[in-house]
Amino acid sequence: MSISEMASTPLAQGDDVVPCCPPITAGELSPADAEKTAAMFKALSDPVRLRLFSRIASHPGGEACVCDIADVGVSQPTVSHHLKKLREAGLLTSERRGTWVYYQVAPSVVATLSALLDLRD
Amino acid sequence: MSISEMASTPLAQGDDVVPCCPPITAGELSPADAEKTAAMFKALSDPVRLRLFSRIASHPGGEACVCDIADVGVSQPTVSHHLKKLREAGLLTSERRGTWVYYQVAPSVVATLSALLDLRD
Numbered sequence: 001m002s003i004s005e006m007a008s009t010p011l012a013q014g015d016d017v018v019p020c021c022p023p024i025t026a027g028e029l030s031p032a033d034a035e036k037t038a039a040m041f042k043a044l045s046d047p048v049r050l051r052l053f054s055r056i057a058s059h060p061g062g063e064a065c066v067c068d069i070a071d072v073g074v075s076q077p078t079v080s081h082h083l084k085k086l087r088e089a090g091l092l093t094s095e096r097r098g099t100w101v102y103y104q105v106a107p108s109v110v111a112t113l114s115a116l117l118d119l120r121d
Numbered sequence: 122m123s124i125s126e127m128a129s130t131p132l133a134q135g136d137d138v139v140p141c142c143p144p145i146t147a148g149e150l151s152p153a154d155a156e157k158t159a160a161m162f163k164a165l166s167d168p169v170r171l172r173l174f175s176r177i178a179s180h181p182g183g184e185a186c187v188c189d190i191a192d193v194g195v196s197q198p199t200v201s202h203h204l205k206k207l208r209e210a211g212l213l214t215s216e217r218r219g220t221w222v223y224y225q226v227a228p229s230v231v232a233t234l235s236a237l238l239d240l241r242d
Binding site: 027028029031034035037038039041042044045046047048049050051054055058113 | 150152156159166169
């Protein structure tokens, strides 16, 4: 998929989404930017959490409820704990609709990771 | 910077560089791929380590010796410890030339992070 095609994907970033930090190739990260970026990486540094994140990122429609993603081999309370950590780190957004809470990958995550690598114009 | 321009940058990935894992948008990461990717994120989840990494990534020529990057406010042994962790996680490569060891960002890191986000064709 090309950069231009990203505009139509669930992981697309809108024009109004501002990435957290400058590219790692642009110079040394400031201590404040390093703290923010390190916290994002820390939230993704657990294998089960990363699998839950990739399930949500790859789910049709770009969102998933906990009922769609809970079978990763850990208990339901552990799944809930990981989803809470991902939300607190700003990696996921969530919305309650009826019985279920639906999770989406936060657009700023893609913006930040892309900007870190200086992959966008 | 566009994707095409990356070919001439220090962080460019060669045609022979294979990223570790499929995109997070392509489906659930396998447990094995999640382990590898989580280890990479874990190595980048410390703010000082991330600042050292960005110093090397942004240094002229795409490499730096420890003499170039040591003034991040921690002791020399701590800097050495962080560089060792980054090298062990496959994020940096190193080469001794004369008195100094020079560190480079491993091409596979950019390939893997780009592939995770499905940013390349």
